[in-house]
Amino acid sequence: MLNAIENRFQGGMMPTIKGDLIQLALDGEFDVIVHGCNCFHAMGAGIARVIAAEFPSAFEADQRTEYGVRSKLGTISAARILRETADFTVVNAYTQFHWDGVGRLVDYDAISSCFGAVATAYPKARIGYPMIGAGLAGGDWAEIAPRIDAALAGLEHNLVVLPD
Numbered sequence: 001m002l003n004a005i006e007n008r009f010q011g012g013m014m015p016t017i018k019g020d021l022i023q024l025a026l027d028g029e030f031d032v033i034v035h036g037c038n039c040f041h042a043m044g045a046g047i048a049r050v051i052a053a054e055f056p057s058a059f060e061a062d063q064r065t066e067y068g069v070r071s072k073l074g075t076i077s078a079a080r081i082l083r084e085t086a087d088f089t090v091v092n093a094y095t096q097f098h099w100d101g102v103g104r105l106v107d108y109d110a111i112s113s114c115f116g117a118v119a120t121a122y123p124k125a126r127i128g129y130p131m132i133g134a135g136l137a138g139g140d141w142a143e144i145a146p147r148i149d150a151a152l153a154g155l156e157h158n159l160v161v162l163p164d
Contacts, residue, residue, distance in 0.1 A: 014145050014159050021047070021128055021160040022054055026086045030158075031125035033088065034118055036095040036106065036132040037062060039072040045099065046136045051090060055081050058090040070097055074113030076121070089125075091118055096137050104140075106133030111144055115151030127157040 017024070025033045035047050043052035043059055052059040057079035065077050077092045093114035096105045111133055118127065129148070133139035145159075 014149055015157065016159045016161060017128070018161055018163045020162065021130055022050060024128060024160060025081070025088050025090075026083060028086050028088075029126070030128040031088050032091055032118065032122045032127045034076075034091040034093050034115070034127065034129040034132065036111075036137060037092045038096045038099045038105075039070065039094055040068050040098055041065075042099050047130050055079065055090050057081065058092060061090075062092045065092075065094075073097055073107055074110040074117075076114055076117045078121075089122070091122075093118070093132065095133050099136070102138075104138040106137035106139035106144070108133075108139070108143055108147060111139075112147045112151055115148050119151050119155055123155060125156070127152065127155060128160050129157070130160055 021033055024030060035051055037043065037048055041063055043049055043062060058081075061077040061079040065072060072094045075094050079090050081088050081090055093111075095110045095114055096107055099105065131141055131144070132148070133144050134141040148157075
């Protein structure tokens with residue numbers, strides 16, 4: 001059973017779970033997990049690398065999208081994962097154009113658009129996600145969290161953070 005706690009982000013509330021996002025999905029706790037991607041089919045670092053290795057169909061869904069086009073920002077691709085004890089969808093959210101360079105690579109408007117697309121596509125799902133855009137992509141979580149909260153308002157969703 002999940003032990004949800006609530007954290008404050010700039011005055012808003014975001015339900016937060018401590019754990020491993022992938023393992024929680026495999027344990028049947030989520031219907032949809034979302035992670036951030038770039039527009040160049042590169043899933044070589046961060047949680048994207050782990051997702052590509054664990055769920056090759058998510059990487060294949062990314063490969064079926066157009067390569068290196070800015071118009072992909074703010075869109076999603078998805079792959080359904082069926083395992084003995086799990087049935088869920090991995091959503092590749094195109095939240096950054098490229099992965100190379102210094103500074104902020106995440107596009108805040110793309111975050112809003114991607115999570116809006118998730119809300120539209122999966123309105124009854126239990127949705128889990130990491131701190132998308134706030135790690136390797138250099139974004140400010142205080143800017144990102146309210147965008148996710150707004151896009152998923154009224155839906156069942158949880159930020160998943162690794163235990164201390």
